[in-house]
Amino acid sequence: MSGLAVDDAAWASAWRRRSPADKLLLCLGLVGCALVLPAWPGSLLVGLTAVTLALGPARVPARTFGRAVRWPLAFVAVGALTAVVRVDGDGVGWAPDAAAQAGSLVGHALAGGAAVLLLATTTPVSDLLPALRALRVPAAVVEVAAVTYRLLFVLLASLSTIREAQTARMGHSTWRRSYRSSGALAAAVLTRSWDRARRLQEGLAGRGMETGLRVLPEALPSSRAFLAASVAGLAALVSLSLVVAGTALA
Amino acid sequence: MHIAEGFLPPAHAIGWTLAAAPFVAHGARAVVREVREHPESTLLLGAAGAFTFVLSAVKLPSVTGSSSHPTGTGAGAVLFRPPVMALLGTVVLLFQALLLAHGGLTTLGANAFSMAVVGPWVGYGAYRLTRRLGGGLLPGVFAAMALADLATYVTTALQLAWAHPDAATGFPGAAAKFLGVFALTQVPLAVGEGLLGVLLFRALLANARPDLERLGVVAPQPEEAR
Numbered sequence: 001m002s003g004l005a006v007d008d009a010a011w012a013s014a015w016r017r018r019s020p021a022d023k024l025l026l027c028l029g030l031v032g033c034a035l036v037l038p039a040w041p042g043s044l045l046v047g048l049t050a051v052t053l054a055l056g057p058a059r060v061p062a063r064t065f066g067r068a069v070r071w072p073l074a075f076v077a078v079g080a081l082t083a084v085v086r087v088d089g090d091g092v093g094w095a096p097d098a099a100a101q102a103g104s105l106v107g108h109a110l111a112g113g114a115a116v117l118l119l120a121t122t123t124p125v126s127d128l129l130p131a132l133r134a135l136r137v138p139a140a141v142v143e144v145a146a147v148t149y150r151l152l153f154v155l156l157a158s159l160s161t162i163r164e165a166q167t168a169r170m171g172h173s174t175w176r177r178s179y180r181s182s183g184a185l186a187a188a189v190l191t192r193s194w195d196r197a198r199r200l201q202e203g204l205a206g207r208g209m210e211t212g213l214r215v216l217p218e219a220l221p222s223s224r225a226f227l228a229a230s231v232a233g234l235a236a237l238v239s240l241s242l243v244v245a246g247t248a249l250a
Numbered sequence: 251m252h253i254a255e256g257f258l259p260p261a262h263a264i265g266w267t268l269a270a271a272p273f274v275a276h277g278a279r280a281v282v283r284e285v286r287e288h289p290e291s292t293l294l295l296g297a298a299g300a301f302t303f304v305l306s307a308v309k310l311p312s313v314t315g316s317s318s319h320p321t322g323t324g325a326g327a328v329l330f331r332p333p334v335m336a337l338l339g340t341v342v343l344l345f346q347a348l349l350l351a352h353g354g355l356t357t358l359g360a361n362a363f364s365m366a367v368v369g370p371w372v373g374y375g376a377y378r379l380t381r382r383l384g385g386g387l388l389p390g391v392f393a394a395m396a397l398a399d400l401a402t403y404v405t406t407a408l409q410l411a412w413a414h415p416d417a418a419t420g421f422p423g424a425a426a427k428f429l430g431v432f433a434l435t436q437v438p439l440a441v442g443e444g445l446l447g448v449l450l451f452r453a454l455l456a457n458a459r460p461d462l463e464r465l466g467v468v469a470p471q472p473e474e475a476r
Contacts, residue, residue, distance in 0.1 A: 004349050028355075035260050035356050068351040072254040079257060079410060082431045088418035095417035105257065105414070112256025116355055120348045128348070140285040140292065141278045145341045147296020148303065152345070155304040179442075182308055183449020190450070191458045193301045197293035205290070 004156070005064045006120050014059040015122040019222040020131055023123050026053075026230040030115035033237055034108060040248065042241035043107030049237065050114035060121040068121070072113050080105040125149050130217065151193060158192050159185065251406055251432060252346065252361045255354025262413045267359025270340070273367040277337030284334075295330075299338045302326050303345055308446070320443040321365055324373035324398030325450060328391060329465055332370040339366025364405035373398025387468060391451045396444030403436040404429065 010016065015023060027050075034046040054060040083105060084098040095101060119128075126149055132142050162185050166172060171181035258266070284291045305322035326335045340362040347353040353361050377394035385393075407428035416423030454462055462468045 006349050006351060031255070031355055034256050035263065071350065071352050072354075075251070075254045076257065078431060079254070079428075082427050083410070083414035083424070084417075085427060086417045087423045087427055088416075097417075109254050109256040112354060112356065113254060113351065116255050116347060117351050120351065125345060125348055138278055138282045140282045141337065141341075143292050144281060144285070144295045144299060144338075145344075147293055148299030148338075148341055149345065151297055151300035152303045155300050156307065159304055159307060179445055180449060183446055184453050186305060186308055186446060186450045187453030187457065189304055190301050190454065191461070193297035193304075194294065194458070194461055197297035201290045201293045204293075209289070 004153070006068050006117070007124065007153075009060050009064045009121040010124045013122040014057060016124070017220060018122070018226060019220045020123055020127040022222050022226045022230070023119060024128070024131060025227065026234075027115055027119035029230065029234040030118065031112055033234065033241075034111035034115050037238065037241045038245040039104035039107035041244045042237075043104075043111035045237050045241060046111035047107075047114045049233070050111070050118040054114075054118045054121055058118070058122045065117060065121060068117055069110075069113060072109070076106055076109040076113075080109075127218075127220070147197075151196065154196060155189055155193055159189055162188055251403060251436065252343065252353035252365070253357040253406060253409065255347070255357055257354075258357050258360055258409070258413050260356075262409070263356040263359065265359075266357075266363050266409065270336075270359045270363040270367055273333075273336045274340050274362060277333045277335070277340075280331075280333040281337050295334070295338065298326065298330055298334075299341050302335075302338055303342045306342075306346070320395075320439070320446055321369060321399055321402055322443075323365055323369040323402065324377075324395035324443065325391070325447050327370035327374040327398060328377050328394050328467060332367075332374045335370035336362075336366045339370065342366075360409050361406075364402045364409065368405045369398040369402035372401035387455070388448050388451060391447040392444040395447030396440045399436070399440040399443045403432055403440070407432055 030046050030050055034043060037043070037046070051065070054065055055062055080102045084095045084102045086093050086095040086098075126146065129142050129146050129149070132145070133139065163172075163181075166181040166185065170177065172178045281295060284295070302322050305320055305325070308320060323335055323339055326338065330338070340358070343353055343358055343361050343365060347355055347358060373394040376397040377390040380390040380393045381387075408425055410428045411421055411424035414424060415421045416427065455468070459468065459471075463470045
């Protein structure tokens, strides 16, 4: 249990052993479809595909998937409502095509969100970082990102332990105390992060670290069948959306 | 507050990615140089990135009843300077998109522009200005944290307004709508974040002064004053 449900799901997913490149192709393809295809029926198809794949073959717990969309859902709801309310001299009212516009916004956002979540719940971040090297991101930057990923769970654990201790000592009983405790909490986590980084550095230097943190890459072979199915599925999704959208217009 | 995946039309998503790219590349260059000169900074920078991520998990009690989460980029800009924050902020946004489903991949550019570029630069500018006008470290930190947060929120609202202009009044109307809606949570949060920054730095001055000296945030104390 690492403290981040999406990360736990990614490590436990049935697709964990699939090649990150395969999953990136499928998920980024879905993200792209969600972005450019018309909301009806493109967003619906992308959303259904992403959810079905995640809950079906990838065996992501439905609870994790559902809980993860709560945050973006709040933003999408508030944002879409704000976008379709009309404000002018006469006051506030609905924009002429409010329902269609809101539906399109929510559709695109939910479909895109589901596609990103499919990637997030099947692929741990540490598998994705090597892909950044392929995008010509400098090695030093990828290494900093890798250290960030590995340290953040340690810090999250510190954070919840300290907060628990503060709460037990009435540190969050009033508004004022809560602020004071939050300041102390942030300072403690920051100094702990420095301390940990320093100790890691000393340990690595003692083992002769000279050029970066090399680790043995895990062999996650690409699957031709998976790639072929992804490409075929995406192509079918695009053509079906365009045909249905075309007939809807005609 | 991050723009959710799919909430920006393709042209805006690409445009903001291109707008943020030079700042992030500049930050990447600064990080590469830093790591080449001091190989041990890899771990310290990683720790800074992890801290920025974790800070967004600190809950602050908010006037509006609910609790809010600080962005933490103001403190980062004071401690590590804006170019480094442009990179670390973008890494943190990528992780938030992938680990918390907060933000998104196609909106990463727009979110990086508001949270990792505009926020840190405005916060750092406010910090330097306060210090130059004779303000101490703590007023400077308050200004940095509060204004970095406000600038991030204003930028996000304007990005949304530009992407989704009002049916009757266009961009100005939409800007007023988005600024108004998010002001309910973001303005109290900016003040709260400023206060948190003051408490954070006060604790750091008491417990981690050597680290602040190493980062050049406070001048080293003369031997006899210790």
